[in-house]
Each structure stands twice: as structure tokens, then as C-alpha cells.
Amino acid sequence: MSQRTLKTGLQQATCTLVAECLVRALQYLSTADSQIRAEAHAWPSGKTLRLEVPGAGGFTVTGTPWGFKKLDKETPGDVTIRFKSPSDAFRVFTGQMGVAQAYAQHKFVLRGDMALAMPFVRCVDITEGYLFPDLLAKRLLKRLPEKEVSTARVYGSILLGGR
């Protein structure tokens, strides 16, 4: 296996792992954070959002009055965000680049109604505010969200599968 292939493989594996953590954090914060709860509650009924990383699959979520819910692995998205390369996704998932910066630098494409993606983007921003240390989050986010629960509690929920 070439060094490049190994690097790409590691990046894809990291993205898969972090994506799962992100979804679990979102599921937990859907109940613990008032802003994310409101976004999930206001989500258009039955609409789905899919996020894809080349070579690492993806996940699909939907918002419900009870919070964000992860759907079956291959569920199509009414709106799909697809990173252009695994390294682009890796930078975002590992906190090297915020979502706004990734958008501004053409790191992903979006299929579907952008207005449906915007609530998800806001929720990811808030979640990053919980998951990353303030020093790092300040580089990624235009404004740090007010935390309503501790970061330790969010990481604990990730270990417990998003509960």
C-alpha cells in the first residue's frame, strides 16, 4: 500500500469515526441544548439531509419534534452535502477548518434546497462549540455558542450512543 493510499485510508476512517461522534452529539444535544432542540423541532417534516465523504460513505439525518434522528445508512437525502475529497472532509471533521471556511473554499458541493441545509449547518456549528476547546472553536466559528451543558457530558453521551 502506498503512503498516499494509507494516508487517504486513515483520513476516511477518521471521518467515519468523527461523523458517528457528530451524529451522537447532535442526538444528545437535541434534548440538552435549546437552540438545537428548536432547530430539530422546526425541521420540515420528513425531509432528510445526507452528508457524504468520498470513499467513507455517509450518513442521513432528519429532524423530529424529539430531536435529530439518524436514518438507515443508504437513505437518500432531500439535500446532500458531498465533500470533494477525503482530505477536505478530514480537515473539517478534525477541526482544522470550519463549515463556513469549507464552503467559502469550495470544499463541498450541495445538491438540493440550500435552505434545508442551513439549520443543519447551524447545529453543526453549535455542536463544534461543545466538542472543541474554546481556543480551537474560536478559529472555526464566527461566534462561540453559549453552552447549556458541559462538554464532558456531551462526550459522555457520545460514548453512550447519543443518549
Place this chain on the structure above:
Amino acid sequence: MGAYYEFKLPAKILSGSEALEHIPHELNTLGAFRPLLLSDEGLERVGAVKTVLNALAQGGMTAVETFCQIPPDSSIQVVNQVAALFRKLGCDSLIALGGGSVIDTAKGVGMVLAQEGHDLMASAGCEVLPRGKHVPFAAIPTTSGTGSEATIVAVVADPEKKVKMEFLSYHLLPDLAVLDPRMTETLPPRITASTGFDALVHAIEAATCLQRNPVSDAFAEKAMGQIVRALPVAVREGKNRKARMVLANGSLLAGAAFSNSMVGLVHAIGHALGGVCKVAHGDAMTILLPAVMAYNLREGTCRERYSELLLHLAGPEVYAATPAHRRAEEAISFLETLRRELAQACGLPETLSDTGKVRKEDFSAVAKTALNDGAIIVNPAQADYNDIIAILEEVWS
């Protein structure tokens, strides 16, 4: 400025006297001989459509059909209707004569045809579509505002959802951008001012938002200098062809700039005001620009960049005479003065209440819609629901 950027240069530009007469040759070189001409009823009434048809005839070209029923805020339904007409008549190219609504309709039609589909909504998204079938497309702007002749963006209304949908694709760019002084010289002062301010907002937001890059900065900075100098002249002396052409070129440059660096919060709120309250886009831009710039400044962003822009807006003497720590505020003040001057000259609205289309009860719907507008992502400062409500309150009266 980001570590990575992409920039697509604008279409082939035909700019100046008798540019219209070159369209047949240019379309022929693109393999097109049977154009569908799209316009609106107002332009048909003032004779602009006839001027274009005569110019085509001089080059031996006849439009297969002239469709002039495009409304001021075109919709997905109109796009789908025109695409069906194009196929029925066996046309091979599009000529769009009009403001943003007509040109964006043509872009939507081109996209439906290129994807060999029937519904524009199937093409919604950002940078996702393959090129598809190439439909040669000439855009002739009749306002100096949207810059749509040089952008990868199409804004088309979805009346059911009361929103303006944004479509972004590099394949939306027209093949030809045709700037002919005959097409803008009859534009009334009030619309000249409103659309010209829109172009100015394109330049300023392109020069300041997160997606800006060295090439878009060059286009935007040149554009804003041209617009602020030509706009008051074009409003006062509509027949001044020199001012009209400077303004048209400024608008095109601003379009090329924001097409590649996007726009920010002024547009996010402006699109929402258009979708929810039917405020004309240029009017919304005029009303919002200084307040949003002040907001960005208060949030701790843009001070350095707004300071730099003073040079391009007000010129070297004013820039040099202004202390460095005051230049950002002076840039905003310069724009407020320009707006007041235009308001006095032609009745351009300065507040939301001036438009007579907005009620305070609409603020909540406007703010919620603005939050879901893609333009908000690249605004330098974060803006949440309460921030947008505060801006709307500020520009109310």
C-alpha cells in the same frame, strides 16, 4: 482571505456602441441559428425588443419567437413553461433581454434544457450539476444592477414557499454578456438608482465576505469606484451614454466579483425581504447596506477591509485626509451620503417604512427566512435571529 480559492472568469463581453449588432456573428460561431428571445412587457413597450430584433436582422438572424411575459419576480413555473416552449419550437439558443428576472429566467431555462429535464427544482443546489447539453446563451442587461450577465447565480422565486431560490453553477454563466448603451439609457432615474445601488452592494460584499480572493478583490474594487462616480450622473442625466456605459461595466465587474466570492448578510436579509414582503431587491440593498456594514464593524470584523475600501469609494484625497482609525466609519458615512443624494434626486427609499411594503409584524418571518439563506454563511460576522431583528428595527424608520 482563504488559503484556497476558485474563480471563473466572466463570459465573452461585447461592450460599447452597437454591441447588439455583433450578437448574430457570435451566436453563429457557437453553432446557434434559431434563438428564442426572452424579455418583458415593459421592454417590449419602450421598443427595446424591437431594437434587438433589428440588430439581429442586420446580421441575418431572426428570433424564432419572442417571449415577453416574464414577470418582475420570475418563478420556477415560468422557467419550466419557457423550457417547454423552447423545445416545442425547436430553438437552439437563448437571448435574454432584461434585468435580473429575465436573465435569471433564461439561466434557469438553460439549466433545465442542459440537464434534459422538465423541472428547474431538480437542478437545485450549489456547484453540483454536470455541464450537460450546451445551449448558447447571450445576456443583454437593461439595468446596471444585478450583474447577472456575468454571474454563476440565478435567483428564481418559489411562490408557494414565498422564498427566492438560489441556484449556483459554473454552467449558468452566459456565453455572451452584451452591454450596449441603447439598452439602459431609457431606464428611469428611480430604477437606475435602485439597481445601481444593488451593483454597489455586490462590489462591497464581494470585497469583504469570507470567500473573497485576489481576483474577486480586483474586480470588486474597480467596480465600486466606477459605480459611485457614474451612478449620480446616470440618475441625473439618463441620456449620458458615457456614464451609462461606465455604470454598466461597473455592474458587470461587480457581478463577476460576487459570482466568485459570493455576497453576505445584506443579500441574505434582502432576499428575505423580497420573498416575504415583495420589496424590490435594489431597494432592499439600498436600505440595508450601511446598517449591515455598521453591524459587521460592531461585531469586530471588517475594520481593516472597510478602511481599505474608502480609497476606492471616496478617492485618494479623502482617504489620505481621513485618520486611519476613522476610515471604516468614513466609508459607511460616504455610502449614507451617496444614498441621501440619490434619495433626494429620485425618491430612493432610505428606510423600510419608506417602501410601504413591510409591516413590523413581518420582521419575524423575514429574519427566519434570512437565516436559511446561503449568503449568510460567508458574511464575516455571525448573525442570529435577534441580530437580524435588531438590524430590521434599525432600518425601519
